[in-house]
Amino acid sequence: MKYISTRGNAPELGFEDTMLTGLARDGGLYVPAGIPQMGRDDIAALAGLSYEDTAFRVMRPFVGDSFSDAEFRDLIERAYAGFDHAARAPLKQLAPGHFLLELFHGPTLAFKDFAMQLIGQLFQHALARRGERVTIVGATSGDTGSAAIEAFRGLPNVDVFILFPHGRVSEVQRRQMTTPADANVHALALDGDFDDCQARLKDMFNDFAFRDAVKLAGVNSINWARVLAQVVYYFSSAVSLGAPDRPVGFTVPTGNFGDVFAGYIARRMGLPVDRLVVATNQNDILHRCLNGQGYFKGETRPSISPSMDIQVSSNFERALFYAHDGDGRAVAALMDELASGGFTVSQGALETLREQFGSGRASEAETLATIAATLENSGELICPHTAVGVKVAEEMRDPPVPMITLATAHPAKFPAAVEEASGVFPPLPPRMSDLYERSERVTRIANDLGDLQDFIRGHVGA
Numbered sequence: 001m002k003y004i005s006t007r008g009n010a011p012e013l014g015f016e017d018t019m020l021t022g023l024a025r026d027g028g029l030y031v032p033a034g035i036p037q038m039g040r041d042d043i044a045a046l047a048g049l050s051y052e053d054t055a056f057r058v059m060r061p062f063v064g065d066s067f068s069d070a071e072f073r074d075l076i077e078r079a080y081a082g083f084d085h086a087a088r089a090p091l092k093q094l095a096p097g098h099f100l101l102e103l104f105h106g107p108t109l110a111f112k113d114f115a116m117q118l119i120g121q122l123f124q125h126a127l128a129r130r131g132e133r134v135t136i137v138g139a140t141s142g143d144t145g146s147a148a149i150e151a152f153r154g155l156p157n158v159d160v161f162i163l164f165p166h167g168r169v170s171e172v173q174r175r176q177m178t179t180p181a182d183a184n185v186h187a188l189a190l191d192g193d194f195d196d197c198q199a200r201l202k203d204m205f206n207d208f209a210f211r212d213a214v215k216l217a218g219v220n221s222i223n224w225a226r227v228l229a230q231v232v233y234y235f236s237s238a239v240s241l242g243a244p245d246r247p248v249g250f251t252v253p254t255g256n257f258g259d260v261f262a263g264y265i266a267r268r269m270g271l272p273v274d275r276l277v278v279a280t281n282q283n284d285i286l287h288r289c290l291n292g293q294g295y296f297k298g299e300t301r302p303s304i305s306p307s308m309d310i311q312v313s314s315n316f317e318r319a320l321f322y323a324h325d326g327d328g329r330a331v332a333a334l335m336d337e338l339a340s341g342g343f344t345v346s347q348g349a350l351e352t353l354r355e356q357f358g359s360g361r362a363s364e365a366e367t368l369a370t371i372a373a374t375l376e377n378s379g380e381l382i383c384p385h386t387a388v389g390v391k392v393a394e395e396m397r398d399p400p401v402p403m404i405t406l407a408t409a410h411p412a413k414f415p416a417a418v419e420e421a422s423g424v425f426p427p428l429p430p431r432m433s434d435l436y437e438r439s440e441r442v443t444r445i446a447n448d449l450g451d452l453q454d455f456i457r458g459h460v461g462a
């Protein structure tokens with residue numbers, strides 16, 4: 001299996017090198033040169049399998065010979081051993097025909113653990129085999145950072161630097177990043193928003209001297225392995241509702257477009273996905289774009305679903321690549337325009353995107369009202385990101401096709417908003433109950449590439 005860049009001007013790589021490389025050297029994102037197919041029988045054969053067995057079958061064709069079957073199977077088992085729920089990604093019925101896919105039973109209580117726990121295992125194995133070390137730098141609006149820290153803390157061949165927007169993550173998210181005492185973990189509170197964090201991260205990748213000197217690696221969803229691991233729960237949940245005989249829809253609370261893009265890959269592999277709906281909060285650039293208003297950056301407005309406070313959705317580039325029939329030059333041109341504010345999507349590409357993705361948006365008031373109504377109607381307490389999804393799913397679903405809304409985080413990560421909406425304070429699981437008492441370690445830093453690079457150079461291997 002080979003991987004190619006969305007901008008068409010970087011070396012083709014195998015799975016392991018793609019994973020360790022992160023961003024392609026032409027600034028693009030890696031995608032598989034061909035998408036492996038799962039036929040009806042392959043999908044039907046997933047019924048009744050464990051999550052781990054499903055993960056093995058869905059991901060195996062993408063991995064090529066980077067890992068043997070036995071190694072890959074063992075690393076998958078290790079990745080999900082620490083999850084709190086035997087099903088890993090259980091489904092709950094919210095209303096007739098509307099289901100919640102609970103993706104928050106991992107160590108840091110968000111869907112990011114599904115991919116991060118696995119790539120933690122894959123990185124360790126690959127680096128030990130190669131005798132190499134890397135410097136992971138991640139940008140986070142709250143959840144990727146804590147999941148990455150949890151997956152890589154204490155490892156001898158990895159340093160982890162996480163940039164989060166100062167004052168724009170929830171207290172639980174911040175503490176999850178700032179309380180681990182491991183010497184290889186560095187939480188950096190950047191003066192800016194998530195888009196600034198992600199832009200500086202990409203600047204570091206595009207500075208080859210720095211990139212090569214520190215052996216930079218990325219675990220954001222720029223990393224194909226992140227997207228791949230998220231494809232699995234589309235299969236496991238659809239099969240448990242009757243796929244391949246019955247199509248299902250998915251509504252995905254969306255920010256950086258990684259999770260919904262994983263759903264698109266599942267569909268391209270052969271899963272019968274009916275509607276695939278992008279649900280945004282008030283930072284609704286994707287919803288506006290899919291409605292024909294172009295992709296133009298505006299001011300990011302802090303919301304009660306802070307993990308989705310994003311204007312430059314990194315993985316949208318992957319969707320654009322497919323919407324332009326794999327024309328890397330066209331994608332590179334659009335990304336140049338984005339650097340100076342935004343771009344208009346051509347009519348043909350827009351039609352292709354709209355065939356694949358529906359969209360909707362939830363305002364702050366609608367998000368709060370959905371948390372309250374969901375508790376009242378179903379007894380489920382949901383986080384604000386999930387509430388954005390539930391609200392949009394209710395508008396977009398098409399009975400009798402079942403709709404699955406991805407529940408992307410545990411409500412206890414966002415207690416203030418959940419309590420304001422519902423009057424109920426969501427407690428943290430007992431294993432984290434002392435989170436508010438643990439001491440924090442964080443460095444405040446300017447939104448300045450030079451300052452960040454100096455900090456990282458000075459702390460690698462420290």
Ligand SMILES: Cc1ncc(COP(=O)(O)O)c(C=O)c1O
Binds near residue numbers: 143386408
């Ligand atoms: C809780 C939560 N929900 C939804 C999202 C949006 O996911 P994506 O960035 O893959 O679109 C994020 C951030 O990624 C998140 O942390």
Ligand SMILES: N[C@@H](CCOP(=O)(O)O)C(=O)O
Binds near residue numbers: 145221255
């Ligand atoms: N919402 C994310 C933003 C980064 O997304 P990623 O999937 O590209 O890592 C977060 O919580 O950090």
